[in-house]
Amino acid sequence: MADKRPTWAKITNSMSKHDITETWMKRQAARAEIPEVCLVVEGNSLLVDKKELFAQSPVFERLSKTVFGKREQQIVIKGKRRKDVVNFLRCTMPGVLEPMNSENVHRILPMAFEYQAKNTLKRADDFLAEEIQQIGDNLSSSEIVKKILEAEKYNLMEYLKTCVMLAAKRRFKSLLACKDFYRITEKTKLEMRFKRWKDVEIVSDVEADLTQNFPHTR
Structure with missing residues (x-):
């Protein structure tokens, strides 16, 4: 039976780095029409739709270019775990696009930021903002300080905005x-103060209206 799995899932676990290179070149010669690129992670290969990957990450497209301006069919990813790369691809590639959850989103963020996967970052931003509203x-x-720092690090504006609203309610x-409070940027600290002042003014205005409409009787 033919292997019907999507290309990103065709992972070869038993090959050495030399075997991966030799096998990949033979595969390309036999299947020149298939637009794939091979990501090599921890000595394993992941075959990914080149067009989709480059559309989601301009960094991967740059990494595919050699010093001579030609395109490599392999991209060696160093310092990453295969499991993390696979999770990143599953939440990035349009042909898969698995939902994010509380467990995988924080693992995906560093790679999405490093490889400039804007759509993945936007999905993570929306998910985290909604999650923090609920809990x-x-x-x-x-924990709020930690989340503020995470939002700042990866430039997640909706997430940061929600964190600031929560922080403004705390003493x-x-x-x-x-x-780690000192690590928060001064800009975010100022936004926290503005939010707190605004909330205080709203409460003061409500109290003034109540006093005017329902004056105390002696």
């Missing part, structure tokens, strides 16, 4: 007590 009140101040002393 925000159950987070400690230190300043509890945030200041967190050891």
Whole structure:
């Protein structure tokens, strides 16, 4: 029976690096019409749709070019675990596009940011913003600080905005007590202050309206 798995899932676990190169070249000679590129991770090969990959990540497209301006059919990825690369591809490639969850999103973020996968970053941003809205009140101040730093690091604006709204509701002393609070940028700290002031003014205006409409009687 023919292998009907998508190309990103055809992973060869038993090949050495030399075998991967030799086998890949033979495969290309026999299947020149198939637009694939081989990602080599931890001595294993992953065959990926070249057009889709390059559309999602301009960095991979640049990595495919040699010093002579020609395109390589292999891209060796160093310092990454195969499992993490596969998860990244599953949440990035349009032909697969698995949903993100609380477990995989934080593992995917570093690669999505490094390889400039904007669509993947947008999906992660939306997911994390929605997630923190749902569990925000159950987070400690230190957890909120950690999430703010993550949002800043990967430039996730919706996620950061939601984190700032939560932080503005916490006592300043509890945030200041967190050891990593100093790492938050001054811009974000200022946004937290503005949000807090705005909330205080809203409460003051409501109290003033209540006092005017329902004056205390002696």
